[in-house]
Amino acid sequence: MTKIKSLADLKAMKQSVQDKIDTRQKGNAEGLTQVKVAMATCGIAAGAKQVMDYMMAETEKRGMNVVFTQTGCMGYCHAEPTIEVTLPGKEPIVFGYVDLKKADEIIEKYIRDGELVDGIIPVNYQTINK
């Protein structure tokens, strides 16, 4: 671990991280899929941890190339657990009420085939960069 000692260090690190994120977001040649699980207190209470564990195990078992990350609250408390799936080259899609059965459906249909499943949560906010 190197310390960030100056603005230049910080910028360099930001660049390298952003490169990584960009790769992840755009999806690279190998067709990397990214799944973010909302793991705030509300999500965990609703079972997000189990869903994440299950999906990690299942995608590996099924030989799928999926990267999982945990993140904070997305704000959809009415529909916890929520996950966001980003297929290579596509816009992120948020699914709500993800129990193990739903997780299985998402893996099989959306992640594998790009076929949407019921329970999408439409994004209804804008971020500062857009």
Place this chain on the structure above:
Amino acid sequence: MEMINIIIDNKPVKAEKGQTILKIAREIGIDIPTLCYYELDGVNLENRPGGCRVCVVEIEGRRNLAPACATEVTEGMVIHTHSLRVVNARRTVVELILSDHPADCLVCSKSGKCELQTLAQRLGIRDIPFQGAKSTYRKDMSPAIIRDIDKCIMCRRCETVCNVWQTVGALSAINRGFEAVVATAYEQDLVKSPCTYCGQCIAACPVGALSEVDQTRQVITAISDPKKTVVVQTAPAVRVALGEEFGMEPGSIVTGKMAAALRAIGFDYVFDTDFAADLTIMEEGTELLDRIARFTKGDKTVKLPILTSCCPGWVNFFEYNYPDMLDVPSTAKSPQQMFGAVAKNYWTKKLGISREDMVVVSIMPCVAKKFECQRDEFKVDGNPDVDFALTTRELAELVRQFNIDFASLEEEDFDQPLGESTGAGVIFGATGGVIEAATRTAYELFTGKTLEKVDFKELRGLEGIRSATVDFDGTPINIGIAHGLANARQLLDSVRAGKTNFHAIEVMACPGGCIGGAGQPFHQGNFDIIRKRYDAIYREDAGKPIRKSHENPYIQALYKEWLGEPCGELSHHLLHTHYFDKSKHIEIEG
């Protein structure tokens, strides 16, 4: 001092910047009522939590009413102290307090002196519109103090006194909301707390939530028992305060009326604790000189400074907080206990009665004396040297109960031989007095010369911590004085750290010494009353023909006839004590 312009009740006023609305209003004759606010200006003690909200006033341009006690004036401030909004709010606040207060004024210890009662009267409250639950708690009896915190109004005065003035920390607010109350940690009994029984919480309490254990009934029973010889002793500070209970001016000296009243009540012998104070000086002064002498000879085991041990609150305090320094204070008993020992060992013999047939009552300005006389080491086979310690207030109660018109009593003298005292004995009642009395005697014993100037002005005053060096004919003797246990703690901590070169330190727990004791008539925060008592003590001293303890002829006779010499064998047995490590006595049950 920057002066600013404000308007109070349509009156333009020039006011000192940074001063509170309350103080400025009172200066110009607008008496905004207060309840939780409490100030002892002489010792810089202030309780200003801004909690009761009785003193609220309206300030133009502010959304809410402001507490006058805690709001500082600013330029151009326009204040209304009795607008409809203010009067309505103030009244409602007091009604709310009353709605959670036991309505047992008829039998309350504070009745007639209760600040809440006075306030309710002043605001003309005739009924309480709010009916509802009352917060109730367990009543707590200790040997000296009764806590009936159903009556607590959360003014926090006791808490401030206990924590800021005394640094004892026995009392603080506990619980939340409606159940909030000032109590001991975990609402335990006071006896399991570090309480020193100084009783300043009682003196500060505006209501009857805190009071002393009343022993007047036991005393009346003893007096009316023909088999008992009842002996009374009166502490120095009582005579300069008792008159207040009967409408006399603060600072009135009522020694002679008090003796007459005690006789009228029916005590068999009316003696004086001042006599025992002179005796204390003989013992403590001798002990001091002995320590100094051994110290000068290079005795490393000798402990200096010597600490006075007259004040029972202070004794409790160091037993709790300085268990490592128990060999530092003087081993001399307090005057009350010396008197008790003399009465029950000497006077009984003179009278030819057994100690069981004698009842010794003391009249004290103090609440902790009730605890002191119950200490096991001051009992012989369960029979205490002093049976009952009444406060000045309790004596006043007795006087009233016995239909005595105190103010018109003819003055009488104490009985002899235990009623004779010197000016040195009298000044025990004020901070610095014990050490001044000791100095008068020690000087003569140490130098062998006659002390011409007996007034040691450098030892007097009301500052919390004082120090002075007295010239013992070429030998400088360094003296420290503290009143208030916070000040004592400060001095003791520097002694413990080896940062001082005092030879002797006097400590009194109460503001101004015993004159400001918790058993005295309530001063309700008026420190001028304490100042007047202070002056009266020194007036009484100045008027005494003999002003050095060792010149008291009855003291001289007592040694000759019975005790032998100061700090001799019999003295050690009867007039000295030892101290206990009480740091472990504080029990916390979570």
Place this chain on the structure above:
Amino acid sequence: MAKFKMHLLVCGGTGCHASKSQEIADNLKSSLKDKGLENEVQVILTGCFGFCEKGPIVKVMPDNTFYTEVKPQDAADIVAEHVIKGRKVTRLLYTDPENKQHVADSKHMGFYKKQLRIALRNCGFIDPQNIEEYIGADGYSALAKCLGEMTPAQVINEIKLSGLRGRGGGGFPTGLKWEIASKNHADQKYVVCNADEGDPGAFMDRSILEGDPHTVLEAMIINGYAIGATKGLVYIRAEYPLAINRLVIAINQAREYGLLGEDILGSGFNFDIEIRYGAGAFVCGEETALIHSMEGQRGEPTFKPPFPAESGYNNKPTNVNNVETYANIPIIINKGANWFNKIGTEKSKGTKVFALAGQINNVGLIEVPMGITLREIIYEIGGGIKGGREFKAVQTGGPSGGCLTKKHLDAPIDYDNLIAVGSMMGSGGMVVMDDTSCMVAIAKFYLEFTVEESCGKCTPCRVGNKRLYEILEKITKGNGTMEDLDNLRNLGRVIKDTALCGLGQTSPNPILSTIENFYDEYVEHIKDKKCRAGVCKSLMQYVIDPVQCVGCTACARNCPVNAIKGEKKMPHIIDQELCIKCGACIEKCKFNAISIQ
């Protein structure tokens, strides 16, 4: 790789569902099948879009076409025109209310602008346990900018210029607060983050700390630099274990990366942060009480002045800001005050995070620009009232706030407007109520909270709130008088006027505002002994209709308190004295003989 070329998203939220969205989806599917497109176009039911006012909604992906107020019979047109011919069905497009133009691409709809994520910008986007993700999202660049390019005075000026006001409830201008703290000189100053979020149902601060802890740390360091403090403290309630855990990780990472500690980014500026745990007393959210709690004293407020900026933690100048306030700081520095102060209203700049709860479809955390209306929040973000019931009231500001009603639906929400209508911003709780809520019971609920959470220091709050509660209880029990109503109002006003701290000064708000807005409901409780929402049990009576009752004894056998008497095959009677209104009898009666009156 995807089989489907096109997706038709049909809103399956309760509001749209009630407007036959299932039928729309079915019709779409059958139309597609008719045209042989069922394997190319997929119909999906989604969660609520939030835009229930214009429901049902059908969204076409990937071109983002947004159809509103779709009816089942429109399904065929959507398939025939849009799916097959690629022509948008103009009459179903959303019409912009301002310029009356049809909006084809939902990304350009104003509806999306209802929510703007500034404080929550990273929540749900980055991994909160990975400092590098934060750095990748521009993290710590505001700090670098401050330390490298700005003087402390410039930083303060920027915050002042931004118009940011404290998000903890009071709404004090943040820049001004910093300025005062910066001007008080002392050997040591402190920066304190108030994470003692205590409003019932509010979790804005928790979510920020759990989702984006570094943004708070960064802001605190900037705050320290601005006012000349080298020590920061986060006061967080121990009931937030996950937030604490993430915060600890973040602090450790920041130290590892040299962003906390000595000589930060080579600037010579030192700053470090420690955590202090609170035991969960609501009053400790008040800054003086918070400071006393951190000092190990009893957590109760003291009179201001002195303000913490003059004499705070350990009697040193201390700046206390709330978590959400801090979350705005880095972005203000990065994007500039003039970007920030264009968002919001004249006197309330930026956004506010609300925890939307109660009888609303999209319960959740929202962030909206100041000046938004309740209607927009409830019907365009919150997705309307659960079960299509009628909106009755919304409580903002938690136990310190007031109940707003239909007449306030179109009032813009900002600090000053909310106070003007008898409520307050508070920390951001927003509880939506429908006609099943009894407003007297609601007022009682909030008051119970303040009675419980009062520190007991001042009389009006300690005793006054208890008395208010007792009067409310009397009313909900059916024993109230009209005089009680006067007492509530008078006492409520005195408490507001005289209480020591913000908790007491605002505690009567729920009562005063419900009396103001729902006076009839109080009068009904008092005069008619009726609770129209059926909440106040004491005012309900279970009654057996002697004509319907066949005397089967099912009710009597199931009554837990034996309150039902009667001979077999004879009409039964409920003893109202004994009845506890549990409702067991009504469930068991097969003859509809029991009713609530």
